[in-house]
Amino acid sequence: MSSATTPSAGIDQARMRQxxxxxxxxxxxVTAIHGGAPVGMACQSFTSLSLEPAYISIAPALTSTTYPKVRTAGRFVVNILAEDQQDVCRAMGRSGGDKFAGVDWSPAGNGAPRLAGAVAWIECDIAHELPGGDHVIVIGAxxxxxxxxxxxxxxFHKGRYARLVG
Known part of the structure; x- marks a missing residue:
């Protein structure tokens, strides 16, 4: 690989984030059941990947303490939050404590928590994991x-919550 194509060559992390x-x-x-209890993590790194087969992808940080529990479960639900669910996002974005305190949910078909009030939900089985720098790229079937x-x-835009206008 030439130096012109070396990943991150000369890229400042703060500038990239900006x-x-x-x-x-x-x-x-992203939610799952681990050891009989619900686990969840806020995730902006989500995308539709393929229609045939039906795949999505998420990219949790390697430092995530929740994703290893999702991996162990082998299945998860991606809950797409509604604009009035900032409190749910904040709860799931913090470390430690009971993230599900005060969060209404019910078990999805695969057992993972389906959050009440979400715009959409997608049940998935972990199909593949790929290296992605300081993240892991997870392909969900x-x-x-x-x-x-x-x-x-x-x-989410420029470090804060945003609303669609139109």
Missing amino acids: VMGHFATGVTV VTALDLPRDTAPLM
């Missing part, structure tokens, strides 16, 4: 999905 923050993203919470709520999604 530039990438200008790309608006939706906000999801979609096993079920739905749109239970017709409302705007929670968005």
Whole structure:
């Protein structure tokens, strides 16, 4: 590999975070059951990957303490949050404590928590994991999905929550 194609050659991490923050993203919470208890993590690194086969991808940080529990479960739900669910995002984004205190949920078909009030949910089995720098790229095989709520999604842009206008 030539030096021109070496990943991260000369790229300042703070500048990359600033530039990438200008790309608006939706906000999801990835949930699973581990040891009989619900686990969850806020996740902006989410995308639709393939229609055939039906795949999505998430990219949790290697430092995540929640993702290893999701990996052990082998299945998860991606909950696409609604614009009025900032409190749920904050709860799932913190470390430690009971992230599910005060969060209404029910078991999905695969057993993972499906969060009440979410715009959409996608049940997945872990199909593949790939290295992704300081993250792991997880490919989820979609096993079920739905749109239970017709409302705007929670968005994140330039380091803060944002709303769709239109």
